[in-house]
Amino acid sequence: DGGITQSPKYLFRKEGQNVTLSCEQNLNHDAMYWYRQDPGQGLRLIYYSQIVNDFQKGDIAEGYSVSREKKESFPLTVTSAQKNPTAFYLCASSPQALEDTQYFGPGTRLTVL
Amino acid sequence: AQSVTQPDIHITVSEGASLELRCNYSYGATPYLFWYVQSPGQGLQLLLKYFSGDTLVQGIKGFEAEFKRSQSSFNLRKPSVHWSDAAEYFCAVGSQDNAGNMLTFGGGTRLMVKP
Numbered sequence: 001d002g003g004i005t006q007s008p009k010y011l012f013r014k015e016g017q018n019v020t021l022s023c024e025q026n027l028n029h030d031a032m033y034w035y036r037q038d039p040g041q042g043l044r045l046i047y048y049s050q051i052v053n054d055f056q057k058g059d060i061a062e063g064y065s066v067s068r069e070k071k072e073s074f075p076l077t078v079t080s081a082q083k084n085p086t087a088f089y090l091c092a093s094s095p096q097a098l099e100d101t102q103y104f105g106p107g108t109r110l111t112v113l
Numbered sequence: 114a115q116s117v118t119q120p121d122i123h124i125t126v127s128e129g130a131s132l133e134l135r136c137n138y139s140y141g142a143t144p145y146l147f148w149y150v151q152s153p154g155q156g157l158q159l160l161l162k163y164f165s166g167d168t169l170v171q172g173i174k175g176f177e178a179e180f181k182r183s184q185s186s187f188n189l190r191k192p193s194v195h196w197s198d199a200a201e202y203f204c205a206v207g208s209q210d211n212a213g214n215m216l217t218f219g220g221g222t223r224l225m226v227k228p
Contacts, residue, residue, distance in 0.1 A: 004156075031213060040122065042203060042218040043157075050213035058215070090156055094214070101147070102216060104156035 003027065004105035006091050011110045013085075021076045021108045023091035029103070030096050032074035036060060037088040037107075046089075049074055050096070078110065085112045115140040115208045117219035125225040126194050134189040134222050136204030145207030146187040147216065148178055150200050157203065163187065164207075174198070199226045 004025045013019045025032065031050050035043040045058030049068040063082025068074055074093075078085045088109050092102040116139045126132055138144055145164040149157040161172025168180040178189045187204060201223045205216040 033215070035218075040220060042119075042220040043216075044218075045215055048213060048215055056213065088154075092157075097214070100214075101159050101162065104149075104158070106156045107154070109154070 004091060004093055004103055006089075006105040006108050009106065009108060011108055013110070013112050015112055016080045018080060019078050019085075019110065021078065021089055021091075021110070023074045023076065023105060025072055025074075025091075025093040025103075025105075027093055027103065028071070029093035030071070031094045032068065033092040033094075033102065034058075034064075034066065034074070034076045035090045035092065037090060043090065046076065085110060115144075115206050115217045117204050117206050117217055119202075119204055119219035119222050121222045122220070123223050123225065125227060127227045128196050129193050132189075132191045132194045132198070132224070134202050134204075134224070136187045136189065136219060137185050138187060138204070138206045139185065140206050140208065142208075144180075144187075146178075146180060147205040147207065148172065148176070148187070148189050149203045149205065150174075151203065151221075152200050160189070160202075194224075194226055196226045196228065199224055 007022045033048045034046040047066040049055035065077045090107045091105040094100045094102040118137045147162045148160040151157045160176050161170045163170045163180045201221045203221045204219045
């Protein structure tokens with residue numbers, strides 16, 4: 001089945017530790033995105049990538065890093081510099097055109113203890 | 114810069130009643146507009162989208178939305194709500210810069226359905 005997978009679904013980390021969230025897609029989409037969701041705030045864009053080996057900062061990139069070494073993979077690292085990392089993280093992908101739909105993964109809930 | 118406002122944070126309707134969720138956007142060019150739905154703890158699913166043509170757009174699950182340029186609105190409607198429609202709904206506007214395409218989301222409207 002084609003789709004986007006995110007793992008793990010729940011992640012717990014101690015404060016000060018870096019953690020990497022996985023996002024894989026087999027839809028052959030060029031573009032991939034990471035969003036952060038907090039209650040009552042909708043989705044905010046962290047990073048996005050239109051092609052392999054290239055990515056751009058979104059609205060709230062501070063404290064996060066990404067890589068795009070393969071078309072199907074776009075992992076997100078939440079670093080210790082992120083002041084409030086506890087949130088629900090959503091990955092999405094889409095073809096190239098602006099009118100194309102973004103397809104979302106099931107999300108990872110990160111809790112920092 | 115683009116922005117999206119969903120004025121209603123929570124809405125409660127009775128099952129079988131009609132529904133309208135409001136969305137207002139701010140964008141300088143012709144907007145690409147989307148409505149997504151999210152069940153608790155899940156990802157988002159596209160309900161419908163508008164980017165040109167007929168301003169009344171039909172989507173999945175019996176939803177429709179109307180683009181009104183003069184009011185900068187893209188309200189979502191359903192004539193008869195089912196209990197399974199209880200979820201959070203997000204309106205989004207698409208934009209493009211030199212680096213690529215992106216979506217800007219509203220804060221969401223949580224829909225509760227009374228039996």
